[in-house]
Amino acid sequence: MGDGDIITQADSAGDAELAAVVALPQVIVLNLNxxxxKIPRERLLSLPQNILFDLSTGMAQPTESEDEPDSVICVDFSPTCFKHVLDVLDDSDKDLEFIPLADFKVVSPDQGHAGAQDPEISEDEWDNDSIENAPWIEDRLLGIPEVLLHRPAYILLREDLDYYVLSDPKQDWDTTVHLKNRIGENLTCGGNNMQVFNNLRNRDVMDSPEFHLMQMLVLAGVSTDECWGVRERKPNTSKILSMKFCALKIPTEEASEDTLVSLNKLVLFWRKPAKKCWWCQFEQEDVKIHARRVWTLELCISGLAG
Incomplete structure (x- = not known):
């Protein structure tokens, strides 16, 4: 794909999936691969929408036994990524009391954000409305959103990488499998692959959406050489999942205009995970590799109900 790459503003988990999560018992036991x-339902519902969507779509029916009185739900999801998210949350808001969302004046992600309504938007629309110009932000300098002064907030960055090895068709199956495994290992932990922004396309191209995305995240406290919290290959597949979940850096009221504007832009990604997809190709071990990368950005604000 080239200039017509599909950019989407991902919906939160659909009504059916969310209904399945809300209908769960007060304490849930998740069997993740x-x-x-063991997690309270309220705690589960406070997780980022992107995580909830994966849990709900990969969820099997709860099972009970005499030895295990709690409902056990089997889900095809990375336990390492799940633990990474829980560990970050537990560091700061384990005992946080939930309060009504109505108590805060929060910018609605649907107000003035073209991508929030459309299932698919073009790259031009992404350029104008999602990162660079942000027309939904008023001309005057915005302060720190009130909700961020009282509730912990977190940035979720995720990369789903599918790679395809174009090996010699005359090569036997075992050799092909070993080749894919070696390349998978190289893509998982080799070189600078652990750095978040290393493989972000056009990150050094001035005024590109990726450039503005990186600048926005850096102003929010993500360093340019930040490493993924988790980067792992799904067993027996050509899929690599990377995730970085970190606390949002809240600036002081004396922060620069750029910092405050970036902070208000990030609020637009609260409960509205945004995705960007692109293809790339390269060579390793004298074979061509095609890779499809899907990036997801979401803001998570803890301790809000409703």
Whole structure:
């Protein structure tokens, strides 16, 4: 794909998926690919929408036994990524009391944001409305959104990488499998692959949406050499999942105009995960590789109900 790459503003989990989560018991036991987590339902619902969507779509029916009185739900999701998110949340808001959202004046993600309404938007629309110009932000200098002064907020960055190895068709199956495994290992932890922005396309191209995305995140406290919190290959597949979940850096009222504007832009991604997809190609071990990268950005604000 070239200039016509599809850019989407991902919906939160659909009504059916969210209904399945809300209908769960007060305490849930999640079996994530063999690793169990016991978590209160309210705590589960406070997780980023992107995580909830994956949990709900990969969820099997709860099972009960005499030895295990709690409902156990099996989900095809990375336990390492799930633990990474829980560990970051537990560092600051484990005992946080939930309060009504109506108590705060929060910018609605649907107001003035073209991408929030459209299932698909073009790259031009992404350039104008999502990162660079942000027409929904008023001309006057915005302060720090009130909700961020009282509630912990977090940035979720995620990359889903699918890679395709164009090996010699005359090569036997075992050799092909070993080749894919080696390349998968190289893409997972080799070189600078652990750095978040290393593989972000056009990040050094001035005024590109990726450039503005990186600048926005850097002003929010993500360093340019930030490393993924988790980067792992899904067993027996050509898929690599990377995730960075970190606390949002709240500036002082004396912060620069650029910092405050970036902070208000990020609020637009609260409960509205935004996705960007692109293809790239390169060579490793004298074979061509095509890779599809999907980036997801979301802002998570803890301790809000409703």
């Amino acid at each position: 063999g690793t169990c987590f």
